[in-house]
Amino acid sequence: MCLLSDGKxxxxxxxxxxxxxxxxxxxxxxxxxxxxxxxxxxVVWCTPTQDTNHMSNYINNSFxxxxxxxxDLSDYHHLTHASLAFYNSGFKDAAVVVVxxxxxxxxxxxxxxxxxxxASYPASFEQVYKSFWIYDNTAHQESINFKKMNPSCExxxxxxxxxVKVYESATSLxxxxxxxxxxxxGLSAYGNKKIKFDSLFxxxxxPNDYYFGHEEISLYGExxxxxxxxxxxxQPFSINSVTEENFQIYADYAWQVQKQxxxxxxxxxxxxxDKTGSKNICxxxxxxxNVVANHYYMTQFPDIxxxxxxxxxxxxxxxxxxxxxxxxxxxxxxxxxxxxxFFSGKLHSLENIDGDIVKNxxxxxxxxxxxxxxxxxxLAEAGPRALGNRSILFDPRNKNAKDIVNKxxxxxxxRPFAAMVLEEDAxxxxxxxxxxxxxxxxxxxPSKEYAMNTIPGVIHVxxxxxxxxVNQKDEYLYDLLKEFKNxxxxxxxxxxxxxxxxxxxxxxxxxxxxxxxxSCLDYIWFEEKGMLVY
Numbered sequence: 070m071c072l073l074s075d076g077k078x079x080x081x082x083x084x085x086x087x088x089x090x091x092x093x094x095x096x097x098x099x100x101x102x103x104x105x106x107x108x109x110x111x112v113v114w115c116t117p118t119q120d121t122n123h124m125s126n127y128i129n130n131s132f133x134x135x136x137x138x139x140x141d142l143s144d145y146h147h148l149t150h151a152s153l154a155f156y157n158s159g160f161k162d163a164a165v166v167v168v169x170x171x172x173x174x175x176x177x178x179x180x181x182x183x184x185x186x187x188a189s190y191p192a193s194f195e196q197v198y199k200s201f202w203i204y205d206n207t208a209h210q211e212s213i214n215f216k217k218m219n220p221s222c223e224x225x226x227x228x229x230x231x232x233v234k235v236y237e238s239a240t241s242l243x244x245x246x247x248x249x250x251x252x253x254x255g256l257s258a259y260g261n262k263k264i265k266f267d268s269l270f271x272x273x274x275x276p277n278d279y280y281f282g283h284e285e286i287s288l289y290g291e292x293x294x295x296x297x298x299x300x301x302x303x304q305p306f307s308i309n310s311v312t313e314e315n316f317q318i319y320a321d322y323a324w325q326v327q328k329q330x331x332x333x334x335x336x337x338x339x340x341x342x343d344k345t346g347s348k349n350i351c352x353x354x355x356x357x358x359n360v361v362a363n364h365y366y367m368t369q370f371p372d373i374x375x376x377x378x379x380x381x382x383x384x385x386x387x388x389x390x391x392x393x394x395x396x397x398x399x400x401x402x403x404x405x406x407x408x409x410x411f412f413s414g415k416l417h418s419l420e421n422i423d424g425d426i427v428k429n430x431x432x433x434x435x436x437x438x439x440x441x442x443x444x445x446x447x448l449a450e451a452g453p454r455a456l457g458n459r460s461i462l463f464d465p466r467n468k469n470a471k472d473i474v475n476k477x478x479x480x481x482x483x484r485p486f487a488a489m490v491l492e493e494d495a496x497x498x499x500x501x502x503x504x505x506x507x508x509x510x511x512x513x514x515p516s517k518e519y520a521m522n523t524i525p526g527v528i529h530v531x532x533x534x535x536x537x538x539v540n541q542k543d544e545y546l547y548d549l550l551k552e553f554k555n556x557x558x559x560x561x562x563x564x565x566x567x568x569x570x571x572x573x574x575x576x577x578x579x580x581x582x583x584x585x586x587x588s589c590l591d592y593i594w595f596e597e598k599g600m601l602v603y
Contacts, residue, residue, distance in 0.1 A: 072107060072109070073395055076396075079106055079107060080102065080415070081388065081451055082098075083413065086573045086576040087102070110138065111139070114141045114390075115142050115389075142394075144174075146173040146386070150378075150386060151184070151351070152392050153380060153385045155186075158349070158351050158376035160374070162190075163350065164185060164186070164349065166338055166350060166351070167185070167353055168231075168353075168355070169181065169233060169355050170247065170354075176210075177211075179204065179208045180202055181201060182201060182202045185199075185337065187344075194393075196219050197341070198223045200224075200274065202228055203226060203229050204229065228278055229276075230276040230278065232276070232333050233330075234276070235276050235326060236330050237297060238280075239323045239326040241307065242304070242306070242307045243308060247297050248355075253326065254327060255484040256320050257323035257324040257326070258485070258530045258533070259316060259320035259483060259530055260323055260325070262324060269326070269329045270333050274336045281301060282298075282304060283297065284304060312482075327361060331361070331365045334356065348373055352376070352378065353385075355381065355383070357382075377511035377512065379407065379511060410454070411451075411456070411458050412451050413448055415448070417578055419578060422578055422602065427600065432549060436553060439467060441461060441592070442592045442594050443585070443593045444457060445459065445578060445581045445594070449574060453566075454510040454511075459568075459575055460565065461565050462489075464557075465524035465559070466523065470525075471485060471526060477588050477589050478588070485534075486564070487527065487563070487565065489536070489539050489564040491539055491550050491551070494554075494560045495507075498516060498520035498524065500517060502514075506540065508538055513535040514535075516532045516534050527563050567584065569584060569587065569588055
C-alpha cells in the first residue's frame with residue numbers, strides 16, 4: 070500500500086507488518102492508516118489476480134462518500150515492477166528485465182513470467198519481449214491475440230513454468246513456501262559444483278517441462294494446500310527438514326537450480342541488450358532479490374551499468390504503479406533515484422520505553438563483548454532487507470556467529486547472514502570489482518582471504534557475503550561502525566532483520582519487546598531515545 074502525493078511517497082506499508090500475519094495480501098489496515106494522513110483522489114489497482122469484483126467492492130466500501138478515479142493496472146503487473154525499478158535507478162533511459170513468479174493473467178490460459186521493457190521518461194515502457202507460462206491449452210491462440218496487440222514484442226508461450234517456478238522446484242523439495250526461495254539460495258552454496266545435471270532449460274530461458282511436476286503441499290499449518298513445482302525425479306525424496314545429515318542431495322539440486330536459472334536470466338539480459346542497444350539494465354521481479362545471481366550478471370556483463378531494485382518483489386508494486394500513473398498523468402520527467410528504504414509505516418511513540426541510557430560507544434562495546442543487540446529506530450525499511458532501523462546486530466569476528474544468531478531467530482542452520490561495512494573499508498574485505506557502494510544488500514560479493522580470517526561470522530560456506538555499505542550519510546550507523554572499529558579494528562557488523570522465523574519484520578515498539586521476550590536476544594537499542602532494554 071503506497072500513498073503518493075505530487076510524485077513523492079507520503080506513506081507506505083506492507084499489510085503483514087500491521088496485521089502480524091505473514092504475507093497478508095488484503096491492505097485493510099494499511100489503507101486505514103493512509104486515510105488518516107491525506108485525502109485520496111485516485112486509486113491505482115495493481116493486483117495481478119483480475120478479481121475485478123473484489124476490487125470494486127473494496128474500493129466502494131473504502132470510499133463510499135467520495136467519487137474516486139480508479140486506474141486498473143491488474144493486467145500490467147510486470148509494468149508496475151518495471152516502473153519502480155526504472156524510476157528508482159536514476160537512469161535517463163534503460164532496459165528493464167522483469168523475472169517474476171506470477172505476473173498478470175493473459176486471457177484464460179497463461180501468466181507473465183519474464184518481460185523486457187525499454188523505458189524512458191516520462192512514462193514510456195515499450196515491451197520488447199514477453200514470456201508466459203501456460204496452464205490451459207488455449208494458450209497458443211492467446212499468444213496470437215497478444216502479438217496482434219503488441220506487434221513489435223517477441224512473445225514466448227512454450228512452457229508450463231517460468232524461471233522462478235524452476236527455482237521453486239528446489240524450494241518445494243524442502244517443503245518451504247514458494248516465496249521462501251531465499252532458503253534455497255543459502256542452501257545452494259553447499260552443493261557439489263562438479264556434479265553433472267541435465268539442462269532444466271532449452272533455447273536459453275524456456276523451462277524443460279519434462280523435469281517438473283506439481284505437488285500439493287500444506288505449509289505453515291495453513292488449511293489450504295499450495296500447488297508447487299517440484300523436480301519429478303527427486304519428488305519422492307522431498308523432506309520437511311534439512312539437517313546436517315541429509316542436506317547434500319538437496320544442496321546439490323539447489324546449486325543446479327541456482328546456476329541454471331541465473332544463466333537463463335543472462336540469456337534474457339543479452340536479449341535486452343540486443344533488442345534495445347542500452348547499456349543501462351534494471352533487474353526486478355521476485356528473482357531480482359537473488360543476490361548471488363546479481364553478482365553473476367556483473368561478472369558476465371562487465372560493461373553494463375546494472376541497477377538492482379531493492380523492492381524487487383511484489384511489495385514494491387504499489388509504489389511502481391503509483392509512480393507510473395503520476396508520470397503518465399503529469400508528464401513529470403524529473404529524475405529522482407532512490408536514496409533510502411526507510412519509509413515504511415509510521416513513527417511510533419517511545420514514551421513507555423524504559424531502560425538504561427546508552428551511547429553509540431556503549432553499544433559497540435556490548436557487541437565487541439559478544440552480545441546480540443537489536444536496533445529499533447524511526448521508520449522501518451520498506452523492502453525485505455533490514456538496513457539498520459529494524460536490525461539485529463552481532464560481532465562478525467565470532468566464527469560461530471551464524472549458529473548463534475540462527476538460534477536467536479529460530480532459523481535453519483544453513484542460512485547465512487549479511488554484513489554492514491564502512492563503505493571506505495569494503496574493498497579491504499570483499500572483491501567489489503568496479504562497485505564502490507552497495508547500500509541495499511542487493512549483491513553478494515566474493516570475500517577476500519583477509520575477511521575469511523578476521524570476520525568469519527558473515528562469510529558463507531562458498532566464501533561470499535551479501536553486504537550493505539555504510540557511509541557518512543547513514544548517520545548513526547556510520548558512527549556505530551566507527552566506534553566498533555576503534556574497539557576491534559574492524560568497521561563491520563553482522564546485520565539481519567529484526568524478527569523471528571515465520572514472522573514479519575517488527576513494526577511497533579511492542580512488537581520489538583515481544584520479540585525480545587520470545588527469543589534469546591540480549592538487548593534492544595531504541596536508538597532515538599538512547600535507551601537499552603533487556
